[in-house]
Amino acid sequence: MNEERSNGKGFLVSEDRASIGKSIVVKGELSGGEDLTIEGTVEGKIELRDHVLTVGANGQIKAEVSAKSIVVFGQVVGNLTASEKVDIKEKGSVEGDITAPRVAIADGSHFKGSVDMPRREQTWNGDRAPLSSPNNDLVRV
Amino acid sequence: MTPGLVAAASDEAVYLSKTLSKILSEVYAQPKAVLIDLGPAIGSNISYLGERVGCKIHVEDLHADLDRHAREDMFDRLPEFLERRFSLINGSVDAVLCWDVFDYLGPAAGAVLARELIRLLRPGGLLLGFFAARQSEDTRYAKYFIEDESRLRCRFYMRACRRRGVLQSQDIDKLFQGLQLSDSILMTSRLREVLFRKRESGVSVKPSVADHA
Numbered sequence: 001m002n003e004e005r006s007n008g009k010g011f012l013v014s015e016d017r018a019s020i021g022k023s024i025v026v027k028g029e030l031s032g033g034e035d036l037t038i039e040g041t042v043e044g045k046i047e048l049r050d051h052v053l054t055v056g057a058n059g060q061i062k063a064e065v066s067a068k069s070i071v072v073f074g075q076v077v078g079n080l081t082a083s084e085k086v087d088i089k090e091k092g093s094v095e096g097d098i099t100a101p102r103v104a105i106a107d108g109s110h111f112k113g114s115v116d117m118p119r120r121e122q123t124w125n126g127d128r129a130p131l132s133s134p135n136n137d138l139v140r141v
Numbered sequence: 142m143t144p145g146l147v148a149a150a151s152d153e154a155v156y157l158s159k160t161l162s163k164i165l166s167e168v169y170a171q172p173k174a175v176l177i178d179l180g181p182a183i184g185s186n187i188s189y190l191g192e193r194v195g196c197k198i199h200v201e202d203l204h205a206d207l208d209r210h211a212r213e214d215m216f217d218r219l220p221e222f223l224e225r226r227f228s229l230i231n232g233s234v235d236a237v238l239c240w241d242v243f244d245y246l247g248p249a250a251g252a253v254l255a256r257e258l259i260r261l262l263r264p265g266g267l268l269l270g271f272f273a274a275r276q277s278e279d280t281r282y283a284k285y286f287i288e289d290e291s292r293l294r295c296r297f298y299m300r301a302c303r304r305r306g307v308l309q310s311q312d313i314d315k316l317f318q319g320l321q322l323s324d325s326i327l328m329t330s331r332l333r334e335v336l337f338r339k340r341e342s343g344v345s346v347k348p349s350v351a352d353h354a
Binding site for chain 2: 088102103104105106107109110111112113114115116117
């Protein structure tokens with residue numbers, strides 16, 4: 001387990017991930033080079049180019065977000081862009097447009113917006129092809 | 142396999158569609174296609190449409206809007222609401238999946254929604270709707286889960302908003318006057334699948350009308 005320590009500003013940091021506690025409000029631009037979990041409130045812009053952003057159950061985000069992967073347990077209002085995946089968990093809420101190669105939206109979650117997934121090379125097999133979504137196991141219906 | 146409702150449990154049924162494959166294959170053929178889904182956000186549908194069909198999906202959950210209006214006793218204000226509901230620009234959409242939402246609308250709201258969807262469709266764009274062909278006492282509504290290009294899994298849920306009357310073929314044609322009928326198929330389940338195409342100037346589409354009852 002990574003050793004965690006507080007930086008004295010409500011941020012918990014460890015070797016490779018950080019978190020923003022639920023009493024913390026951040027307004028402005030947030031960027032970083034490690035995975036981040038947000039349990040507090042962030043308004044503005046979040047950029048974690050090669051890392052995972054997790055919006056915890058208490059997290060409230062009103063921001064444009066870009067990251068490698070975005071996992072939402074809490075509430076997000078704003079557009080999400082991920083180079084790998086956006087995953088809205090049960091009870092998670094997103095109002096905004098999602099751009100990501102893979103998107104999972106759990107039953108019980110709330111989503112309002114659009115989803116744009118870059119097309120992969122494949123052939124259309126007509127009406128006999130079974131659903132063979134590569135991340136089907138990740139999608140609860 | 143016979144089209145229509147082929148397997149039913151108390152709250153779930155498998156439905157074989159004759160038109161879904163047609164609309165999805167046309168969307169697939171269109172680079173950077175844009176599709177509107179008027180049903181609720183269903184994770185597996187979004188994965189299917191995004192990854193497999195390769196289109197951009199706008200989730201416009203009208204069932205949630207209808208339920209809210211029914212719960213707040215504001216159903217008479219639905220036409221006004223629908224006039225302002227869609228922010229997309231004219232002719233920006235390649236396909237619309239209406240599912241059976243029109244069965245839950247009164248004539249005025251249905252007319253407004255149809256007009257709005259016609260406005261959003263690009264010339265040549267497609268609109269698929271399901272319409273009950275007989276009156277039903279069933280107060281549940283169906284969520285349509287896409288299993289593959291022709292198979293839907295319907296799951297039934299209780300809701301505040303109820304079905305209005307049955308729309309006859311001529312009512313449906315009148316509703317979508319700006320569109321050209323491509324396919325109209327009455328399924329064994331007494332559900333009518335209707336596929337419309339927005340006219341492109343100088344192009345005529347011969348409709349296919351079938352009865353699978």
